[in-house]
Amino acid sequence: MNLILLSPEDIENHRLARVRDPRRLAHLREVHRARPGDTLTLGIAGGALGRGELLTLDDHEATFDVSALDQPAPPALPVHLVLALPRPRMLARSLEHVTALGVKQITLLNTRRVEKSYWQSPELDDEKIHRHLVLGLEQARDTRLPEVTLAKGFRPFVEDRLPGLLEGRRGLVAHPGMPDDCPRGLDEPALLLVGPEGGFIPWEVERLLEAGCQGIHLGPRILRVETAVTALLARLF
Numbered sequence: 617m618n619l620i621l622l623s624p625e626d627i628e629n630h631r632l633a634r635v636r637d638p639r640r641l642a643h644l645r646e647v648h649r650a651r652p653g654d655t656l657t658l659g660i661a662g663g664a665l666g667r668g669e670l671l672t673l674d675d676h677e678a679t680f681d682v683s684a685l686d687q688p689a690p691p692a693l694p695v696h697l698v699l700a701l702p703r704p705r706m707l708a709r710s711l712e713h714v715t716a717l718g719v720k721q722i723t724l725l726n727t728r729r730v731e732k733s734y735w736q737s738p739e740l741d742d743e744k745i746h747r748h749l750v751l752g753l754e755q756a757r758d759t760r761l762p763e764v765t766l767a768k769g770f771r772p773f774v775e776d777r778l779p780g781l782l783e784g785r786r787g788l789v790a791h792p793g794m795p796d797d798c799p800r801g802l803d804e805p806a807l808l809l810v811g812p813e814g815g816f817i818p819w820e821v822e823r824l825l826e827a828g829c830q831g832i833h834l835g836p837r838i839l840r841v842e843t844a845v846t847a848l849l850a851r852l853f
Contacts, residue, residue, distance in 0.1 A: 700812035715752025787829035794831030
């Protein structure tokens, strides 16, 4: 945890924050080995970050002076990530990784090769998703939570939502065998679509290309989804 992320509910009178949840308290004691008087990196969800003094710490509560938090969050990546819903364990890691990299808009998409059981996973509960997003923010010292939406039908997504998402964005479909290398150093907003393990089926690729997306690849190696997404974002931005 490189950042103690505070929720707006933790803040009192714009100067004092109270932390009571067991996870953050345990991290303060066991990882930071923090003591009253220590100065730590703090951030307010959706707001500023900076350095703040730990005033008190016990088994039930920590209090901080947050009056000096005046730094902006790091800039977001100009990308909307559309990710075919991965298996639950990979979903958790992927959400943390892309959040740490600065992605602020994420759509989880159903495709032919996405197992139906994945949509019943507890990992899709709002609380679980929020937890993984927070872990990504804490890792990267960021305060702005991504927005995560679900698209449980591929055809409705392509026909109803994709045209609007492509307005003002460059659409990129990452899929093995596509004709173009992944571009580097984009200076324009992008919509990046990444398929599941095994990739999109040909019909899905055709629909995405017909909608105006460009097919790109990362070379001859076949990568796991979480690795591919990280590599794509690193190349693109």
